[in-house]
Every structure is written in C-alpha cells, then in structure tokens.
Amino acid sequence: MSVPARSPIPSSLYSPSRNAGTPVSAPQTRNPITIRLRKILGTNFTDEATTEALQTLSELYGTQSPVSVSDSKARTAEDPDSDDDWSDENANTRLAVRDHREGLNETASRVRKNLRRDLEDKLAQGSQQFLQAFSEVDQTLDDLQKHVAAMRIACDEAETQLRLSSEASQSLLDRAESLRSEREGVETRKSIVMLFLNRFTLSNEESEAITSREIAIGPRFFEAMNKAERIRNDCRVLMTGEDGPTKVGLDIMASTSSYLEQGYEKIYRWCSFEFRQMGRDVQLEVGSTMRQAISRLSQRPELLSEALAFLTQTRQTALLSAFLDALTRGGPSGLPRPIELHAHDPIRYLGDMLAWVHQAIAAECEFLESLFGLGGLEDEGRARRMVGAVRTFEGSEEEGWVKELLNSAVTKLCVPLKVRVQQTVRSQESSIVSYKVANLLQYYMLTMRRTIGDDALLSTTLSEITEVSYKVFFDAIEAQGRALLRILLDPDDPSLTPPLPILEHAQLLREIMHVYDSSVLDETASEPGQSFNRILDVMLDPAMDMCAAAADEKTRHRPQWDQAVFVLNCWCYLQSVLEAFEFTSEKRRTIQEKIDGRVRLLEDEHYENILRDASLYDTVAIINSKSPSDPLSHLLPAQQLQPTLARFSLWLSSPEVVHSPRLSALSSPSLHSTIHRVCLIRVAKSYAKLCEEVRKSENRYEAASTLLGMERPFGQVGVLWAIFGLEEEGEESTVD
Structure with a gap:
C-alpha cells in the first residue's frame, strides 16, 4: 500500500506566529499537538520493522495506480483522429490526478476504520489453512498404523515357518558339517603332498632345462641347478633323523645326483666351446x-x-x-x-x-x-x-x-x-x-x-x-775407464784445469745420473742410491787415478808444474758433478776424504814455501831441531837473526801476504782461502814461538826486546794477526 503524500504543513504548526520581540511562552512550547506533530515528523520510516509493516498493509489492501500523463499520450496515439489538442490533454491529466487523490483518501479512511477487523480475518484464514493440513496428516498416520499392524502379523507367520524349516534341516546341516570336515582333512593331506613334491622333486620344465641340449645355459638352467642342490641339502637333513635313511630319501638323492652330474657335464661342454671361441x-x-x-x-x-x-x-x-x-x-x-x-x-x-x-x-x-x-x-x-x-x-x-x-x-x-x-x-x-x-x-x-x-x-x-x-752397460763403462787410464796428456800443456777427457767422461756420468734420478730406484736396496754406487765406483775411480797418473807424468817433464793444484782441480770438478744428486752422498764423502788428504799435503808444502819466501824457514828449522840444553844464541847469533827479521818485515809488505799466486790456480775459491789462511796461522804461530825463544833467558840474547822491536811486527804477535787480516779468536784457536 502506498503511503499518501503529505500535504504541506503550515508554518504555524512548526512555530506559532509571534510578533517581533515577543518571547515564546512555556505553554506554547508544551502544546500536545505540537509535540505530537514533531514526533510524527521526526519518525524514520526506513527501518526494517516499519518497512515490513507497510509492505504487509500494501499486500492486504492492494494498490491503485494513478492515471499518468503517459496513459493519456497512449490513448491519444491509439486514436490519431482525436480532435483533442494539447490543452485538453493537460485538463484530463489534472482530473485524473484529482480522482487518484480522492481514491487514496477513501482507502486510508477505510483502513483506519477496519484495520483490526481485517487483520483478525487474515489470521483466522491462516488458522483454517493450518487445521486443514493437520487433518490430512492425521489421516495419513491412521493409514500407516493399519499397514504396520498387517506387517507385524505377516512377520510372525514367517518366523513360525522359518523355525519349522530350521528344525527340519538340522540333520542335513550336521551331515554337511561332517562332510566339510572330511574335505578339509583331504585338502590338508593333498597340500602336504604337493608341498613335499614341490620341495623334493624337479618339475618337468626344470628337469628339461638341466638335461636338454636345446635349452642353452642361462637363468632357467641355473635356477634348476640351484633347486636340485637345495633338494639334496634338505634331503640330507631329513635323513639324519633317528629312524635313519628312508627309501624315499635315497631315491631323491639318487635322482638329484643324476641331474647334477648331467648339469655339470653340460656346463663343461658349454665352457669348453666358449673358451675355444675366445682365442679370436x-x-x-x-x-x-x-x-x-x-x-x-x-x-x-x-x-x-x-x-x-x-x-x-x-x-x-x-x-x-x-x-x-x-x-x-x-x-x-x-x-x-x-x-x-x-x-x-x-x-x-x-x-x-x-x-x-x-x-x-x-x-x-x-x-x-x-x-x-x-x-x-x-x-x-x-x-x-x-x-x-x-x-x-x-x-x-x-x-x-x-x-x-x-x-x-x-x-x-x-x-x-x-x-x-x-x-x-x-x-x-x-x-x-x-x-x-x-x-x-x-x-x-x-x-x-x-x-x-x-x-x-x-x-x-x-x-x-x-x-x-x-x-x-758395465762392460762398456769399464772399457771406457780402462781407455781413460791409457790416455796420455800433452806434457807441454801448462794448464792446471781438468783436461778434455775428464770433462767428456764427467758429462757422460752426469747424463747417466740424470737417467737414474728420473727412473725407478732399486727397491731391493737398503737405501736409495745404494745400487748406483757401483756405477760411481766404476766411472769415478779410473778418472781420479788418471788425474793422479797424469800429474806424475807431467811432473817428470815439467818440474815447475804444480802437480797438487792440478789433482785438486780435477777431483773438485768430479765432486761438483755429483753435488746435484742426493743419491751420490756416499761417493762424495769418499772423494772428499781423498781431497782432504791432498789439501793437507798442499798446506804443508805451501807453509814451507811461505817460510822460505819470508826468510824464516832456516830459523824455524833451527828452533824446532835444537836441543833444550843448547842456547839458541849459539846456534842463531843476533847478527844472523837481525837480517832474517828484516827480510821477514820486508815480506810482510808484499801482496803475497794477502793472495798467493800459486793457490790462485785452484778452481775452488773457498779452498784457496782456506789453505792460505791455515798456512798464515801456522806462520804466526812460528813467529810467536821465535819471539818466545828469543825472550827466554836461557837462550842468552842481550837486549832481546830491542832485537825483536827493530823490525815489524816488533815482536808483537797481535800486530802480526792484524797484518794477516786474521781475527783475534784465530789466535786463541791456533794456540789451542
């Protein structure tokens, strides 16, 4: 039902007219009509309950549609021959609106008078509908109760018939149970027999796989062989009981033994054939x-x-x-x-x-x-x-x-x-x-x-x-060693360096050592390189002997030729060839011992040469050979000792004190400095002994200090150490 349109409310209802400056009185503000109107005007019709109530009223009383302008236009369009003009249409529209308003007013008036009665009629109508539906349900329940009673009677009759049938068939069931038990026993015995046969006999396919030549060696054959061996092993276990071997067990053992022998023979023939083919x-x-x-x-x-x-x-x-x-x-x-x-x-x-x-x-x-x-x-x-x-x-x-x-x-x-x-x-x-x-x-x-x-x-x-x-190989290097000993060097050659045959021989040895160093060592030797010592002995011993023999030969032709320096140069060169390889340590020690012996001989010889050059040789010889009871002044008077000291002082100013021309020919600078230093130390010790003997009173020298102090080093051994360029601790070491 549509809500009637609200007519405009006079302004006097909202606020009573009053003259300007006249205050509003309290009774006018509390007017019931005013309060009611304000409450109606302030009511909100958009809430859910109000909307539902209005919707119910609209369904109860229906709706009247006003005659709209569009309906008038439609009627005009249906009758194109109409003589009405536009002013007539407006007049009809106003009449229709007025009739609609009058109808709404009548409907609203009727609703206010009959609303309660209409609602009660509506509720009564709904209750009648509910009563009719419940009557139909009650009738359906009565029919269902009758049907259930009929079904209960039928079930009682069926149960009676079933009890009679069960009693009648009880004997048949007992007989069937007996037959079932017998059948289960037979099936059990049958399964036991089948298991025994499957466990202790070979099937036709398995026996064929073992005995037939048409079936090749493969998984099928090996499975059959495995089963035959398993049967024999199980049968041996069964035959070890208290009752002893049984005929069945013996038959099984004989049967499987035959199968296994045929299987091994088949494997042998197959392997022999395959082995003959493998030669290709x-x-x-x-x-x-x-x-x-x-x-x-x-x-x-x-x-x-x-x-x-x-x-x-x-x-x-x-x-x-x-x-x-x-x-x-x-x-x-x-x-x-x-x-x-x-x-x-x-x-x-x-x-x-x-x-x-x-x-x-x-x-x-x-x-x-x-x-x-x-x-x-x-x-x-x-x-x-x-x-x-x-x-x-x-x-x-x-x-x-x-x-x-x-x-x-x-x-x-x-x-x-x-x-x-x-x-x-x-x-x-x-x-x-x-x-x-x-x-x-x-x-x-x-x-x-x-x-x-x-x-x-x-x-x-x-x-x-x-x-x-x-x-x-050893025959070849031994022949080379013998040939090396037969080589004669040129006697007119003044060189003190290793000769060309020694250089070539050392180069060959170096190549051999390189080959050995880069190859597999002899694992049977107790130490790495021990197996190579024989090669070193065969190649180095003839070379060292050749150097010594060549030095002796050249000394006979050239008396001034330095034999000792030549031999040391050759041996030091051979030793230097071995230094690059660790496995030659033992041979290097052997060569070093021979070099040390030659060095000691050269030191003695060089010491004597220095004493002669320094004019102290005869003096030192007299001091070392005199008897303790003979005064030194009788063997070496002061008139003879003074010129000797003067020549020694003159020698101290020569360059031979620092560098020996003879030793400069040595190929090893360290060897040269070592030999010369050792000889200078021995000279200093000899001069110290000379000064000591001169100063002794039993040697009967007059003014011994004056005699020694006339020439350098003025009888002071420390000054002589400084001239030789030796350290002070050198004196202590030499004295010791």
Missing part, C-alpha cells in the same frame, strides 16, 4: 652367465681344470699372434704403425714392445679376475688393487687359478721378446744408451713382479735380460 680376440669381456658357470664348475675341479686347459691354449695362441702382428703389421688399417719400424731407436723399440706386453697382461688379468669374480670389492672385504700397487695372491682357490692362467697365457711371448731385446742390447755401442735400455728393462721387470709375481716365467725372463743389459 685379444681383449675379452665376461658376461654374467660365464661368470656363474665358472663359479658353478669350480665345485668340480677336474672338469674346471680340463675346461681351463682349452682357455690357456687359445689365449697363448691369441696373444702370440697379436704380438707378432703388432711387431710386423701394426694395428687395423696400419695404425698404430708396426713396432719394428722403430728398431733403429732402441729406447722406443724396446719401450713399445714392453708396453704392449704390459697392456696385454693387464687386460688378461682383468679378464681372468672378472671370470672368477675377483674384479671388485668382495664379500670378505678384499679391496680393489690400486694402480702401481703390488698384486698379492692371498691363497684363495680363485686367486690361484688367476695366477696360474696369467702365467700360462704369456708364456709364448717370452721367447720372441727375449730374442729381440738381447739383439738390441748387444748391438749398442753407447754406454748412455745401454744404461737407458737397462733402466727401462728394470722398470718393466719391477712392474711385472708386482703384477704377476716373482716366480712367473715372464718375470724371470725380464730379470735375465735385465741382468744381461746391465752387464753390457
């Missing part, structure tokens, strides 16, 4: 089937030995053929090139042959280890062999087979390898090449010993040819 390739791969077959056949050592005999023959032939092809034909399509093309280069020729053999052995060893299942980490914890480590055969049966087969496979390689190596070794004229060859052979000999053992035929062969190569 140098490098082989082992499949899991072959590995399992060998593991199974190892339980029959006699069959395994016969099968491996075929493998040994084929591998020997294959390796020998491949080695000869590598020597003469090369690889596929000529690459790599044949090894014998490099026969002019002994190091490369022998290195290529030995490298081929080593590679073939490594491949063969890997093949055999894979064949016997020794390639990786085993169950017992054996670790994989590292590269270069010594291969140890720990005594297991498989490792024994690997060692024996590996030795047999390379047996035929020993003869052609030994012949070619010996021909190459014996044809060498250069000692350095011979040593390189011997060192190369020694390296591969040690490698083969680590790989296949010391007692293998190839290791023995390499050991023999290594000894031959070292014998050839």
Whole structure:
C-alpha cells in the first residue's frame, strides 16, 4: 500500500506566529499537538520493522495506480483522429490526478476504520489453512498404523515357518558339517603332498632345462641347478633323523645326483666351446652367465681344470699372434704403425714392445679376475688393487687359478721378446744408451713382479735380460775407464784445469745420473742410491787415478808444474758433478776424504814455501831441531837473526801476504782461502814461538826486546794477526 503524500504543513504548526520581540511562552512550547506533530515528523520510516509493516498493509489492501500523463499520450496515439489538442490533454491529466487523490483518501479512511477487523480475518484464514493440513496428516498416520499392524502379523507367520524349516534341516546341516570336515582333512593331506613334491622333486620344465641340449645355459638352467642342490641339502637333513635313511630319501638323492652330474657335464661342454671361441680376440669381456658357470664348475675341479686347459691354449695362441702382428703389421688399417719400424731407436723399440706386453697382461688379468669374480670389492672385504700397487695372491682357490692362467697365457711371448731385446742390447755401442735400455728393462721387470709375481716365467725372463743389459752397460763403462787410464796428456800443456777427457767422461756420468734420478730406484736396496754406487765406483775411480797418473807424468817433464793444484782441480770438478744428486752422498764423502788428504799435503808444502819466501824457514828449522840444553844464541847469533827479521818485515809488505799466486790456480775459491789462511796461522804461530825463544833467558840474547822491536811486527804477535787480516779468536784457536 502506498503511503499518501503529505500535504504541506503550515508554518504555524512548526512555530506559532509571534510578533517581533515577543518571547515564546512555556505553554506554547508544551502544546500536545505540537509535540505530537514533531514526533510524527521526526519518525524514520526506513527501518526494517516499519518497512515490513507497510509492505504487509500494501499486500492486504492492494494498490491503485494513478492515471499518468503517459496513459493519456497512449490513448491519444491509439486514436490519431482525436480532435483533442494539447490543452485538453493537460485538463484530463489534472482530473485524473484529482480522482487518484480522492481514491487514496477513501482507502486510508477505510483502513483506519477496519484495520483490526481485517487483520483478525487474515489470521483466522491462516488458522483454517493450518487445521486443514493437520487433518490430512492425521489421516495419513491412521493409514500407516493399519499397514504396520498387517506387517507385524505377516512377520510372525514367517518366523513360525522359518523355525519349522530350521528344525527340519538340522540333520542335513550336521551331515554337511561332517562332510566339510572330511574335505578339509583331504585338502590338508593333498597340500602336504604337493608341498613335499614341490620341495623334493624337479618339475618337468626344470628337469628339461638341466638335461636338454636345446635349452642353452642361462637363468632357467641355473635356477634348476640351484633347486636340485637345495633338494639334496634338505634331503640330507631329513635323513639324519633317528629312524635313519628312508627309501624315499635315497631315491631323491639318487635322482638329484643324476641331474647334477648331467648339469655339470653340460656346463663343461658349454665352457669348453666358449673358451675355444675366445682365442679370436685379444681383449675379452665376461658376461654374467660365464661368470656363474665358472663359479658353478669350480665345485668340480677336474672338469674346471680340463675346461681351463682349452682357455690357456687359445689365449697363448691369441696373444702370440697379436704380438707378432703388432711387431710386423701394426694395428687395423696400419695404425698404430708396426713396432719394428722403430728398431733403429732402441729406447722406443724396446719401450713399445714392453708396453704392449704390459697392456696385454693387464687386460688378461682383468679378464681372468672378472671370470672368477675377483674384479671388485668382495664379500670378505678384499679391496680393489690400486694402480702401481703390488698384486698379492692371498691363497684363495680363485686367486690361484688367476695366477696360474696369467702365467700360462704369456708364456709364448717370452721367447720372441727375449730374442729381440738381447739383439738390441748387444748391438749398442753407447754406454748412455745401454744404461737407458737397462733402466727401462728394470722398470718393466719391477712392474711385472708386482703384477704377476716373482716366480712367473715372464718375470724371470725380464730379470735375465735385465741382468744381461746391465752387464753390457758395465762392460762398456769399464772399457771406457780402462781407455781413460791409457790416455796420455800433452806434457807441454801448462794448464792446471781438468783436461778434455775428464770433462767428456764427467758429462757422460752426469747424463747417466740424470737417467737414474728420473727412473725407478732399486727397491731391493737398503737405501736409495745404494745400487748406483757401483756405477760411481766404476766411472769415478779410473778418472781420479788418471788425474793422479797424469800429474806424475807431467811432473817428470815439467818440474815447475804444480802437480797438487792440478789433482785438486780435477777431483773438485768430479765432486761438483755429483753435488746435484742426493743419491751420490756416499761417493762424495769418499772423494772428499781423498781431497782432504791432498789439501793437507798442499798446506804443508805451501807453509814451507811461505817460510822460505819470508826468510824464516832456516830459523824455524833451527828452533824446532835444537836441543833444550843448547842456547839458541849459539846456534842463531843476533847478527844472523837481525837480517832474517828484516827480510821477514820486508815480506810482510808484499801482496803475497794477502793472495798467493800459486793457490790462485785452484778452481775452488773457498779452498784457496782456506789453505792460505791455515798456512798464515801456522806462520804466526812460528813467529810467536821465535819471539818466545828469543825472550827466554836461557837462550842468552842481550837486549832481546830491542832485537825483536827493530823490525815489524816488533815482536808483537797481535800486530802480526792484524797484518794477516786474521781475527783475534784465530789466535786463541791456533794456540789451542
């Protein structure tokens, strides 16, 4: 129902008219009509309850639509022949609006009079509808109750019939239960029999897999063999009871034994055939089937030995053929090139042959280890062999087979390898090449010993040819040493440096030491380099003897030629050649001992020469040889001693005090300074002894201090130390 439009409220209702300046009285403010109007005007009709109430009234009394202007226009459009003009239309619109307002006023008046009655009629109508719905529900419940009673009667009749049927069929159920129990017993016995047959007999497919030649060796065959062995093991356990062996057990053992023998025979034939085919390739791969077959056949050592005999023959032939092809034909399509093309280069020729053999052995060893299942980490914890480590055969049966087969496979390689190596070794004229060859052979000999053992035929062969190569080398250097002793130096050559033959010999020794230093050391020696001492002895001893002999020979032709300096220069040069290598320490000590002996002789000789140059030789000789009871003044009067001291003072001013011309020819500056210093210390000690003897009263010199103080060093040993350029502690050390 639409809310009627509110007519404008006079302003007098909001605030009563009053004259200007007249105050509003309290009774006018509290007028009930005014308060009511203000409350009505201030009411909010937008809340939910008011809106719902108005909506209910609108549905109860309906709605009257006013005649709008658009309806008038529509009627005009329907009647285009109408003679009404625009003013007539406005007049009709105003009449329609006025009629609508009058209708609304009548409706509002009727609502105010009949609202309570209309609402009560509306509620009564709703209650009638509820009563009618509940009547229908009550009728439905009565029908349902009748139906349930009928169903209860039917269920009672069915239960009675079921009880009668159950009593009638009880005997049948008891009989069926008895039959069921008997059936379960039969099924149990049947399952036991089937389990026994499955456990202790082979099926047709399994027996066929073992005995038939048409079925190849494979997983099916090995599964059947495993089952046959398991049957035998289980049967042995059953036959160890108190009742002893049974006929069934004996039959099972005989049957499985026959199957196993046929299976091992089949494995033997298959392995023999496969081993004959393996001779065609140098490098082989082992499949899991072959590995399992060998593991199974190892339980029959006699069959395994016969099968491996075929493998040994084929591998020997294959390796020998491949080695000869590598020597003469090369690889596929000529690459790599044949090894014998490099026969002019002994190091490369022998290195290529030995490298081929080593590679073939490594491949063969890997093949055999894979064949016997020794390639990786085993169950017992054996670790994989590292590269270069010594291969140890720990005594297991498989490792024994690997060692024996590996030795047999390379047996035929020993003869052609030994012949070619010996021909190459014996044809060498250069000692350095011979040593390189011997060192190369020694390296591969040690490698083969680590790989296949010391007692293998190839290791023995390499050991023999290594000894031959070292014998050839030592023969060569011994011949060079003997030739060096026969060399005669030019007697007119005044040079004190090492001669050209010594330089060439030392250069050869240096090259040999470089080869040894960069190669594998002899592991059998107690110390590194001990095996090289023989080479040093053979090469250095003749050179040192040659230097000493040449010095003696030249001394006979040139008396003024300095023999001691020449020998020291040669020996120091030979020692310097060895200093770059640690393994020559023992030989360097031996040479140093000989050098020290020569140095002591040179020191004595140089000391005597200094005493002669300083005019003290005769004086020192008299002091050292006089008897304690003879006064020195009788043997060496003051008139003779004074000129000697004057010449000694003059010598102290010469350059020979600082630098000796003779020792300058030494190739070692440190040796020169050491010898000269030691001799000056000995001269200072001799002068000190002279002063001491002169000052003694028993020698009967008059004015001894004056006699000594006339010439430098004025009888003061400290001044002589300063002239020689020696430290004060030098005096203390020499006095000690």
